[in-house]
Amino acid sequence: MKPSVLRSIICSLALLFTCASASHAADAPKKILLVTVTKGFRHSSIPTATKVIMELGEKSKAFTVDLAATDADLLAKTTPEKLKTYDGFIFANTTLDLPLADKQAFLDAIKGGKGFAGMHSASDTFHGKDGKVDPYIEMLGGEFKTHGAQVGVECLVQDNKHPAVKHFGEAYCIEKEEIYLLINYDRTKVRDLLTLDKHPNKKSEAGHFPIAWCKDYGTGKVFYTSLGHREDVWENKAYQEHILNGIKWSLGLIPGESAPLKK
Numbered sequence: 001m002k003p004s005v006l007r008s009i010i011c012s013l014a015l016l017f018t019c020a021s022a023s024h025a026a027d028a029p030k031k032i033l034l035v036t037v038t039k040g041f042r043h044s045s046i047p048t049a050t051k052v053i054m055e056l057g058e059k060s061k062a063f064t065v066d067l068a069a070t071d072a073d074l075l076a077k078t079t080p081e082k083l084k085t086y087d088g089f090i091f092a093n094t095t096l097d098l099p100l101a102d103k104q105a106f107l108d109a110i111k112g113g114k115g116f117a118g119m120h121s122a123s124d125t126f127h128g129k130d131g132k133v134d135p136y137i138e139m140l141g142g143e144f145k146t147h148g149a150q151v152g153v154e155c156l157v158q159d160n161k162h163p164a165v166k167h168f169g170e171a172y173c174i175e176k177e178e179i180y181l182l183i184n185y186d187r188t189k190v191r192d193l194l195t196l197d198k199h200p201n202k203k204s205e206a207g208h209f210p211i212a213w214c215k216d217y218g219t220g221k222v223f224y225t226s227l228g229h230r231e232d233v234w235e236n237k238a239y240q241e242h243i244l245n246g247i248k249w250s251l252g253l254i255p256g257e258s259a260p261l262k263k
């Protein structure tokens, strides 16, 4: 082999390895803390939710999941020092006052650029007291108030470019689910992704009923979907794409607008 040919092969290989290692660093999976702790109602779908989120992380290679399933886990994993080791947080069907080691540090971490994704009763978590809205609810953008009987609904897609909902097309029709009615939600402060145009249980009552949205929180990104009560919802492929892309969006891995649609 001529020296020039050998040199060219070595150069190509060097370039290949440099590029491969550079892209590897950029594509390294993000680190997520998945919280499933409950201090109130405990959904029977939590084991399914945990399995689905872990599988989505593994299959997409977008994120690895560290689980906080108990009070002790959560306390240990949410100290200011530990919070720094995560790129984002998922609250899957959490309820009421969770024993975070440092709640303010947790909110500040999101405000400082980390991602947050919440499903279903993530909005039935940290309710305000004495008429005050809890800072967690301000971060999330809405708070669970009540729900009626499980029903079928047509969730209308509000942003057909957003990665968390664009695969639905015009609407996501869900056969049976527990649909939340929310308070402390302001459509001028979040970007609606899925909404109902009628009351889920009183179909003759027209209105604006939020189902899923995204928003900024400082430099952090927040995604919330109120869907996720039932096991079969978590097992639905369209729902899985909804939350996978919501999570990826919150981590800054894929683009999507977060400005409110209505000023």
Ligand SMILES: [Zn+2]
Pocket: 043, 120, 121, 178, 228, 229
């Ligand atoms: Zn529920």
